[in-house]
Amino acid sequence: MPVLTRLSRALACAAFSLLSFGVAHAASEPSYGAELEGFDYPYPVQRYQFTSQGVKLQMAYMDVKPAKPNGRTVVLMHGKNFCGATWAGTIKELSNAGYRVVAPDQVGFCKSTKPAHYQYTFQQxxxxxxxxxxxxxxxxxIIMGHSTGGMxxxxYGLMFPQQSEQLVLINPIGLEDWKTLGVPSLGVDKWYERELKTTAExxxxxEKSTYYVNTWKPEYEPWVQMLAGMYRGPGKQAVAWNSALLYDMIYTxxxxxxxxxxxxxxxLMIGLKDTTAIGKDAAPAELRPKLGNYPELAKRTEKAIPKATLVSFPEMGHAPQxxxxxxxxxxxxxxLLR
Known part of the structure; x- marks a missing residue:
């Protein structure tokens, strides 16, 4: 075979390999819209249209009705780095047990509106x-919240006690007041700068270090790409801005x-290997080891809440579910209450 022909074939093979790698790489790093357009949820998504603070908004939500209802409803409140979709396994288990399950995306998150101007409060x-x-x-x-959803x-329980049969708090954050402990305020502008630098890596x-105790499974990756995809998309600035406002809400x-x-x-359902604390990396070095001590925080919280029951998972992190x-x-x- 002539040298030129062999060289041409080698170059063609190399080009094909690079092209194949590029396609696979692109497929593994999807890009989504500001309202997570392009990412499929495990159950049909509905939208609640309303006006708040003079702005027309929509909240995306899943309303999953069981085949054999037990007459009770569980509302799932996702965390800061989560969406309604990340409750997929829990929705299935609850539905199979007879519960109606409502899983909304809060305003500012995932498939819900990300307004240009909004005063975020937990009350709102x-x-x-x-x-x-x-x-x-x-x-x-039954109101079930994970992480920021726990706050x-x-x-919600304080504002609507008559409508809240039971609270289930899964590794809630906010079990300590970071500001009072000495974590400096970053402010919305600094949070925004940080959020613009968000990548899948x-x-x-x-998540590997905080959620899963330095372990990793392939089933965690879709949730990484779910978040990172919004920061690759055309609505990156809106996503980052709302995220910054939400971080400021959590801190203040x-x-x-x-x-x-x-x-x-x-x-209270708490993985004791959790170390989550908002703004920990910006805190003084001597303070960081004292923040997010979930074994101590779990016991303290159980004592503080009058009708609390603690279920701990000694070897789990921030996302035991x-x-x-x-x-x-x-x-x-x-x-769950019977």
């Missing part, structure tokens, strides 16, 4: 959620001082 998000539930005929419910669930590195609006005012039963779904859901179904 609670009111939005209450209005959504009333629009679909849900009068009373929201607490605020950064998300993965953080503690709920820890009001735990004694909760009147309903509260199920995803790290060990079978074990978590068994404990969840056992801990």
């Amino acid at each position: 998000l609670s009111e939005n959620t209450r209005a959504l539930l009333e629009s679909i005929g849900v009068k009373n419910a 929201l669930a607490v605020r 950064r998300i993965r590195e953080y 609006q503690p709920v820890v001082y009001e735990f004694p005012r909760l009147t309903m039963p509260v199920l 995803m790290q060990d779904p079978a074990r978590f859901h068994k404990a969840l179904l056992k801990g």
Whole structure:
């Protein structure tokens, strides 16, 4: 075979390999719209249209009705780096057990509106959620929140105690007041700068160390790409801006001082290897090891809430429902009020 022909074939093969790699790489790094357009949810998505603070908004939500209803409803409140879709496994387990499940995306998150100007408060998000539930005929419910959703669930329970049969708090943040402890304020502008630098690699590195105790499974990757995809898309600035506003809300609006005012039963489900603390990396070096001490925070929170029951997972991190779904859901179904 002539040298030129062999060289041409080699170059063609190399070009094909590079092209194939590029296609695979692009497929593994999807780009989504500002309202997570292009990312499929596990159940049909509906939208609640309403006006808040003079702005027309929509909240995306899943309303999953069981085949054999037990007459009870669970409302799922996602965390800061999560969406309604990340509750997929929990929705399935609850639905199979007879519960109606409502899983909204809060304003500013995922498939819901990301307004240019909005005063984010846990009170406002609670009111939005209450209005959504009333629009679909849900009068009373078990309110289950994970991470930032745990802070929201607490605020919701304080505002609507008669409509909250039980709170389930899964590794909630806000079990300590970071500002009072000495974590410096970053402010919205600095949060925005940080959020614009969001990449899949950064998300993965953080989640591996904090959520999954330095372990990784392929099933975690879609949730990394779900978040990173919005930062690759045309709505990156809107996503980052709303995220910055939400971080400022979390930092400036503690709920820890009001735990004694909760009147309903509260199920605390906490992975003790969690170390989450907002703004920890910006805190003084000597303070960082003292933040996010979940073994201590779990015990302190159980004592502070009058009707609390603590279920701990000693070897799990920030997301026990995803790290060990079978074990978590068994404990969840056992801990729900009958």
